[in-house]
Amino acid sequence: MTQAAAWLGVAPDHLLGLAALPYASYSAAHHAEEFRVGVAIGDSVLDLTTACDRLLPGRAHLFSSGTLDQFLAAGDGAWAQVRAEVTRWLSADEYRPAIEDLIQPAAAVQLGMPFVVADYVDFYASEHHVANVGRIFRPDGEPLTPNWKHLPIGYHGRAGTVVLSGTEIRRPCGQSRPPGADLPVFGAARQLDFEAELGFVVGAHSHLGEPVPVERFAEHVFGVCLVNDWSARDIQRWESAPLGPFVGKSFATTMSPWILPLAALEHARIRPPSREAKQVGYLVEMADWGLDIDFEVRLNGHVIAQPPYATMYWSPAQMLAHMTGTGAALRSGDLFASGTVSGPAREQSGCLIELAWNGKEPVLLPDGSTRSWLHDGDEVTISATAPGPDGVRIGLGAAIGCILPAVPTPPEARY
Amino acid sequence: MTQAAAWLGVAPDHLLGLAALPYASYSAAHHAEEFRVGVAIGDSVLDLTTACDRLLPGRAHLFSSGTLDQFLAAGDGAWAQVRAEVTRWLSADEYRPAIEDLIQPAAAVQLGMPFVVADYVDFYASEHHVANVGRIFRPDGEPLTPNWKHLPIGYHGRAGTVVLSGTEIRRPCGQSRPPGADLPVFGAARQLDFEAELGFVVGAHSHLGEPVPVERFAEHVFGVCLVNDWSARDIQRWESAPLGPFVGKSFATTMSPWILPLAALEHARIRPPSREAKQVGYLVEMADWGLDIDFEVRLNGHVIAQPPYATMYWSPAQMLAHMTGTGAALRSGDLFASGTVSGPAREQSGCLIELAWNGKEPVLLPDGSTRSWLHDGDEVTISATAPGPDGVRIGLGAAIGCILPAVPTPPEARY
Numbered sequence: 030m031t032q033a034a035a036w037l038g039v040a041p042d043h044l045l046g047l048a049a050l051p052y053a054s055y056s057a058a059h060h061a062e063e064f065r066v067g068v069a070i071g072d073s074v075l076d077l078t079t080a081c082d083r084l085l086p087g088r089a090h091l092f093s094s095g096t097l098d099q100f101l102a103a104g105d106g107a108w109a110q111v112r113a114e115v116t117r118w119l120s121a122d123e124y125r126p127a128i129e130d131l132i133q134p135a136a137a138v139q140l141g142m143p144f145v146v147a148d149y150v151d152f153y154a155s156e157h158h159v160a161n162v163g164r165i166f167r168p169d170g171e172p173l174t175p176n177w178k179h180l181p182i183g184y185h186g187r188a189g190t191v192v193l194s195g196t197e198i199r200r201p202c203g204q205s206r207p208p209g210a211d212l213p214v215f216g217a218a219r220q221l222d223f224e225a226e227l228g229f230v231v232g233a234h235s236h237l238g239e240p241v242p243v244e245r246f247a248e249h250v251f252g253v254c255l256v257n258d259w260s261a262r263d264i265q266r267w268e269s270a271p272l273g274p275f276v277g278k279s280f281a282t283t284m285s286p287w288i289l290p291l292a293a294l295e296h297a298r299i300r301p302p303s304r305e306a307k308q309v310g311y312l313v314e315m316a317d318w319g320l321d322i323d324f325e326v327r328l329n330g331h332v333i334a335q336p337p338y339a340t341m342y343w344s345p346a347q348m349l350a351h352m353t354g355t356g357a358a359l360r361s362g363d364l365f366a367s368g369t370v371s372g373p374a375r376e377q378s379g380c381l382i383e384l385a386w387n388g389k390e391p392v393l394l395p396d397g398s399t400r401s402w403l404h405d406g407d408e409v410t411i412s413a414t415a416p417g418p419d420g421v422r423i424g425l426g427a428a429i430g431c432i433l434p435a436v437p438t439p440p441e442a443r444y
Numbered sequence: 445m446t447q448a449a450a451w452l453g454v455a456p457d458h459l460l461g462l463a464a465l466p467y468a469s470y471s472a473a474h475h476a477e478e479f480r481v482g483v484a485i486g487d488s489v490l491d492l493t494t495a496c497d498r499l500l501p502g503r504a505h506l507f508s509s510g511t512l513d514q515f516l517a518a519g520d521g522a523w524a525q526v527r528a529e530v531t532r533w534l535s536a537d538e539y540r541p542a543i544e545d546l547i548q549p550a551a552a553v554q555l556g557m558p559f560v561v562a563d564y565v566d567f568y569a570s571e572h573h574v575a576n577v578g579r580i581f582r583p584d585g586e587p588l589t590p591n592w593k594h595l596p597i598g599y600h601g602r603a604g605t606v607v608l609s610g611t612e613i614r615r616p617c618g619q620s621r622p623p624g625a626d627l628p629v630f631g632a633a634r635q636l637d638f639e640a641e642l643g644f645v646v647g648a649h650s651h652l653g654e655p656v657p658v659e660r661f662a663e664h665v666f667g668v669c670l671v672n673d674w675s676a677r678d679i680q681r682w683e684s685a686p687l688g689p690f691v692g693k694s695f696a697t698t699m700s701p702w703i704l705p706l707a708a709l710e711h712a713r714i715r716p717p718s719r720e721a722k723q724v725g726y727l728v729e730m731a732d733w734g735l736d737i738d739f740e741v742r743l744n745g746h747v748i749a750q751p752p753y754a755t756m757y758w759s760p761a762q763m764l765a766h767m768t769g770t771g772a773a774l775r776s777g778d779l780f781a782s783g784t785v786s787g788p789a790r791e792q793s794g795c796l797i798e799l800a801w802n803g804k805e806p807v808l809l810p811d812g813s814t815r816s817w818l819h820d821g822d823e824v825t826i827s828a829t830a831p832g833p834d835g836v837r838i839g840l841g842a843a844i845g846c847i848l849p850a851v852p853t854p855p856e857a858r859y
Binding site for chain 2: 147148150153174175176179180182183184185186187188189190192196199201202203204206212213215218237238240261264267268269270271272273274275276277279280281309310311351352354355356357358359360363433436
């Protein structure tokens with residue numbers, strides 16, 4: 030069953046065919062406040078909340094809130110059952126009478142936050158990204174810190190400022206210290222950047238004091254989304270010693286609205302790159318959780334980067350095992366992101382600081398303008414596709430954000 | 445009205461007299477699953493959920509869930525009104541018939557998490573602590589990083605592992621690299637430490653993109669609690685470059701169950717220490733939010749430290765202004781902590797790494813044993829008091845935690 034029923038009119042090569050079936054929270058335009066859970070099929074959305082009432086009443090309570098919160102918490106048995114049922118409804122003609130009135134054009138609905146983000150963690154799992162950043166900031170030192178090949182470096186971000194794709198991003202104001210200066214200055218961030226990342230959505234919780242081993246990854250992680258970890262590089266650089274990034278990143282993180290279940294990525298699973306350093310027991314994987322996902326980053330509609338997720342050094346199963354390794358519990362709704370996805374070539378870099386090499390080699394746009402950093406009004410679109418069954422490709426949707434100008438800084442707020 | 449009504453039998457010098465009135469979530473022993481909001485008065489607890497039903501029905505919905513979540517979100521008007529009403533009920537004899545049956549011994553109730561922690565941020569606001577840590581780790585360098593006197597350094601921690609006082613803390617296992625070694629080792633943390641901190645509980649939310657200025661601190665922050673930011677120093681040291689602490693701290697953070705409203709700290713407000721560096725506009729305070737709170741840390745019942753919060757360099761109003769300065773929104777239930785509270789003298793240090801100077805000068809206990817780091821079975825109790833009106837002192841309760849042994853590491857989990 031890799032083809033949607035003919036009456037649905039989904040092209041065989043559609044990125045949102047029967048092999049994808051991502052979930053979102055949406056409201057129909059005429060009921061702006063009433064959210065329900067939807068499944069994407071082609072250019073349409075199936076009202077899963079109502080469909081379950083009719084066809085799978087035993088699971089209907091999982092979708093009655095209109096968000097994915099209850100479904101995420103229900104665990105992998107419920108995830109598999111619902112996906113199998115939805116696949117059946119959308120592939121067999123006999124379900125047409127039961128669901129036809131529940132399908133509407135995706136363009137006509139309003140998407141909402143799919144779930145409440147519990148904790149948000151950001152990893153740093155691309156060797157190419159980390160080495161490039163190391164070369165830029167420490168040209169005479171080792172590109173990687175000594176720990177980097179021994180554990181997946183990560184840090185906690187701000188869950189409360191994870192926003193939905195389409196939310197406009199206000200350029201932040203803050204402190205930074207210009208190169209060579211003794212004192213910091215205050216004002217609008219001059220080095221605003223994006224970071225293209227893959228996000229992993231935790232469904233099933235775990236208990237305090239009990240690490241989640243690599244082999245239980247798919248029992249706890251429900252699916253993936255796209256993440257843009259907006260970063261004010263000038264603010265970040267000044268604040269980060271010794272406790273890491275804080276307000277240079279916490280002002281906003283964009284996530285895509287459609288959550289693609291792990292089950293849709295079976296054909297994208299590959300072996301991660303070979304690891305040089307011997308890995309400690311809790312990070313040793315028997316199953317492959319490298320992912321062959323092709324990213325694309327557009328700036329004002331123009332493709333500026335095509336980062337390959339396949340090159341990521343640390344797998345998400347290792348990230349999860351490390352994050353819980355000292356006993357930290359998982360909650361349903363936790364989100365962890367991969368860190369910037371960058372491949373070996375310059376045009377495979379997932380952020381501007383690499384693409385424009387810290388401003389030394391600005392990116393040229395078709396309109397003749399160049400970018401070392403984001404300008405006010407710039408729109409960044411992160412999208413991605415992955416291999417599915419029978420040669421089809423699966424779409425992961427898009428994380429989109431547009432930069433608003435900073436609020437002007439009154440004179441008394443400066444130094 | 446600084447004296448509770450005589451029928452309540454509260455000693456005039458009780459730390460939980462009428463000037464304190466902290467809030468908690470509790471269940472009566474005979475209704476173990478039914479939580480309600482309580483107010484401490486002397487050695488007793490008033491059932492505020494039921495008292496509001498009877499005496500303040502317009503606000504009763506704020507307490508019907510049995511936690512502080514709704515009350516926190518209701519804002520400073522509700523906070524002031526409820527505190528004034530409770531003060532009246534507990535000071536005038538005429539309310540005895542209405543509330544006498546709602547008061548029971550504090551020793552007989554079970555306390556719960558007072559609210560759902562939204563985001564958790566940990567600051568680093570004690571100059572003495574930061575300078576000591578700098579001297580220990582970089583004996584030949586400057587004790588403070590260049591940014592430290594220009595902004596309140598902080599980082600996000602894990603909200604999902606903030607646990608209630610009394611929760612046992614499992615010694616974590618993880619990676620660390622012994623001094624001089626090339627490769628890391630895996631095993632139970634050998635350098636387990638506590639950090640005595642003050643926590644600030646956010647009530648009223650703010651909007652994305654809108655900084656909260658220092659002068660609006662008391663509109664957004666409801667009150668304070670005590671925090672123990674457990675830290676595995678050996679794990680933390682190996683993981684922290686370049687993105688800061690992660691799993692060396694995320695395994696557990698203990699908070700005290702009683703939330704003392706800011707209004708109870710009016711008499712504790714003082715001017716913070718004089719600041720050497722010129723402070724940028726958004727950090728300049730007109731009102732004083734230094735706090736004259738005396739901490740006490742006991743290890744297995746023995747006092748090992750008495751850190752003075754009055755010596756903290758950055759005020760909580762500055763922490764809030766900085767945390768939101770780039771536009772990060774606040775949610776009701778956000779918790780931010782001060783970082784380790786340490787004064788200038790050795791015995792005023794709020795963590796073992798300072799008290800035992802990184803293991804070089806172990807702390808001697810009355811039983812003749814010494815501590816460089818925490819042992820299995822050790823119990824750490826953090827308590828604090830502040831000046832109230834008319835010479836009384838106010839208690840902040842206690843954050844207590846006992847160390848459980850690590851889960852043994854199987855051989856295959858080692859390198």
